[in-house]
Amino acid sequence: MAAADDPFDNPALRAADLGDLPLESGVTLPEVTMAFQTWGTLAPDGSNAVLVEHALTGDAHVVGPIGPGQPTPGWWPGIIGPGRPLDTRDLFVVAPNVLGGCRGTTGPASPRADGRPWGGGFPQITIRDQVAAERRLADLLGIRSWHLVLGGSMGGMRVIEWAATHPERTRTALVIASAAHATADQIAWGHAQCLAIESDPAYHGGDYLARGVAPTAGLGLARRIAHQTYRSADELADRFGAEPQQGEDPLAGGRFAVQSYLDHQAAKLTARFDAGSYLTLTRAMATHDVTRGRGSLAEALAPFTGRLVVAGVDSDRLFPAALSREIVRAHPAGELRLIHSRCGHDGFLVETDQIEAIVADAACRPLADRRIARVG
Numbered sequence: 001m002a003a004a005d006d007p008f009d010n011p012a013l014r015a016a017d018l019g020d021l022p023l024e025s026g027v028t029l030p031e032v033t034m035a036f037q038t039w040g041t042l043a044p045d046g047s048n049a050v051l052v053e054h055a056l057t058g059d060a061h062v063v064g065p066i067g068p069g070q071p072t073p074g075w076w077p078g079i080i081g082p083g084r085p086l087d088t089r090d091l092f093v094v095a096p097n098v099l100g101g102c103r104g105t106t107g108p109a110s111p112r113a114d115g116r117p118w119g120g121g122f123p124q125i126t127i128r129d130q131v132a133a134e135r136r137l138a139d140l141l142g143i144r145s146w147h148l149v150l151g152g153s154m155g156g157m158r159v160i161e162w163a164a165t166h167p168e169r170t171r172t173a174l175v176i177a178s179a180a181h182a183t184a185d186q187i188a189w190g191h192a193q194c195l196a197i198e199s200d201p202a203y204h205g206g207d208y209l210a211r212g213v214a215p216t217a218g219l220g221l222a223r224r225i226a227h228q229t230y231r232s233a234d235e236l237a238d239r240f241g242a243e244p245q246q247g248e249d250p251l252a253g254g255r256f257a258v259q260s261y262l263d264h265q266a267a268k269l270t271a272r273f274d275a276g277s278y279l280t281l282t283r284a285m286a287t288h289d290v291t292r293g294r295g296s297l298a299e300a301l302a303p304f305t306g307r308l309v310v311a312g313v314d315s316d317r318l319f320p321a322a323l324s325r326e327i328v329r330a331h332p333a334g335e336l337r338l339i340h341s342r343c344g345h346d347g348f349l350v351e352t353d354q355i356e357a358i359v360a361d362a363a364c365r366p367l368a369d370r371r372i373a374r375v376g
């Protein structure tokens with residue numbers, strides 16, 4: 001393994017050569033590379049390993065310093081470290097960048113054998129393919145079974161796939177703000193986002209990188225659509241109401257504050273994310289179904305004999321908490337947690353205290369002073 005060829009210059013990132021990967025579609029993706037970050041030390045028997053699965057536009061920078069390409073101290077700052085919920089005094093934490101993404105793991109912006117980017121020719125992948133790649137990374141690292149696999153949103157999709165596909169290799173699964181399968185609502189929102197990108201004249205059928213351009217307007221529109229689904233209507237009403245953006249007048253062509261907020265979220269994403277990866281990952285989420293070829297949800301999860309903790313956000317309109325309850329009801333060892341938030345789906349990123357308590361509990365390291373709501 002080597003330092004990753006990381007477009008964002010993160011010195012902590014390493015890269016593993018996973019070889020050719022057969023996909024669910026029947027296509028083989030050649031010469032797959034997976035970039036990942038680790039914290040702590042792997043026990044000689046490999047028993048203390050934890051797998052953190054990031055969401056759609058997250059990455060391996062779960063925690064860490066602000067630096068080149070890393071404008072934040074991580075998307076779950078404080079979750080990993082000595083004395084933290086994922087305590088590196090005795091746990092070994094692994095965070096891979098997802099297959100199909102744009103942070104050093106093979107994706108649409110990666111070069112093919114001829115050196116040109118895959119672009120629109122990148123094959124359709126699934127959540128199950130992403131887990132297949134991560135299983136190879138676990139093999140290379142010498143991790144036979146994970147102490148804990150956890151993640152939110154698209155990360156939670158990979159967690160439940162780990163439990164169903166490799167039940168003997170997953171001792172505790174923590175699924176946060178996610179689901180066992182995509183819903184019509186999620187597929188519909190994702191469809192509009194994909195069309196926004198594909199309709200941008202700069203998209204060029206996916207070959208924009210070879211032409212030295214980028215469908216920034218389309219990706220920005222996709223993020224605006226998505227971000228509304230990530231936050232709750234009540235939160236947006238409380239924060240922005242129908243107020244004009246400071247210094248602007250909507251009656252004279254200016255923006256409302258909420259428009260300016262969405263424009264800002266779009267600008268932040270387009271500065272750090274590849275449109276082809278956005279399409280690939282959005283389509284992978286749309287095809288997510290842990291029951292595919294496995295019968296009912298109860299049947300799909302039946303081989304999993306570990307601990308299954310499922311946390312929903314009470315104001316999440318994209319992954320309603322009912323989808324968490326559905327998983328818990330399908331498994332005899334299912335435990336439900338409810339995260340209270342005004343922020344909707346993004347509650348799994350911003351409700352730090354509640355997330356830390358849930359993660360610490362799943363890692364069998366409860367933080368007694370944290371409040372966890374248990375329902376169901």
Ligand SMILES: CC(=O)SCCNC(=O)CCNC(=O)[C@H](O)C(C)(C)COP(=O)(O)OP(=O)(O)OC[C@H]1O[C@@H](n2cnc3c(N)ncnc32)[C@H](O)[C@@H]1OP(=O)(O)O
Pocket residue numbers: 057058059069070071072074075245257258260261262264268272346349350
């Ligand atoms: C390199 C990296 O990968 S870093 C990011 C890794 N990925 C992730 O964390 C997942 C993607 N991120 C996200 O989804 C979000 O950024 C979250 C959920 C983490 C942030 O959620 P919150 O902390 O609640 O932030 P919120 O939604 O309120 O947005 C705050 C931003 O909006 C801006 N803002 C607020 N009101 C307005 C307005 N009226 N007009 C313009 N901008 C506004 C703030 O100035 C702030 O800007 P900044 O982020 O550049 O500092």
Ligand SMILES: N[C@@H](CCO)C(=O)O
Pocket residue numbers: 055056057058152153154230346349
């Ligand atoms: N804010 C999260 C939401 C998707 O779950 C992201 O961008 O990854």
